[in-house]
Amino acid sequence: MASNWYPAKLSALIPWHATFKVECNNYSATLSSVLTAGVLTQVNANMTMIANSINYLDDAHNFQQDVVAYVKIVTSAPHGTALPAAIEDYTRRLGELPVA
Numbered sequence: 001m002a003s004n005w006y007p008a009k010l011s012a013l014i015p016w017h018a019t020f021k022v023e024c025n026n027y028s029a030t031l032s033s034v035l036t037a038g039v040l041t042q043v044n045a046n047m048t049m050i051a052n053s054i055n056y057l058d059d060a061h062n063f064q065q066d067v068v069a070y071v072k073i074v075t076s077a078p079h080g081t082a083l084p085a086a087i088e089d090y091t092r093r094l095g096e097l098p099v100a
Contacts, residue, residue, distance in 0.1 A: 010054055010057070013050050013054060014050060014051050014054055017046060017047035017050045017051070018047060018051075020043065020047070021043050021044055021047045024039075024040055024043050025040065028040060
């Protein structure tokens with residue numbers, strides 16, 4: 001039976017890809033016929049894309065929680081209750097993510 005060496009949990013993917021990148025660079029001279037400059041560049045791009053995607057997912061989840069809390073206040077608070085400050089501008093922050 002084949003072993004499952006790739007992490008199943010999202011929280012384990014960022015450190016796994018970071019370690020994989022370091023190990024690829026460490027063995028690049030020994031395995032130069034396989035680990036070419038293009039492959040190493042792609043390994044780095046994949047690590048960055050995974051990290052950005054997981055961080056984006058966390059930000060999107062936090063935004064969802066903020067919107068739900070805001071809607072609950074707006075729709076069920078007693079008349080005259082002051083509205084909370086506007087929800088943080090997630091679109092600006094999320095729009096700053098680099099595209100890999």
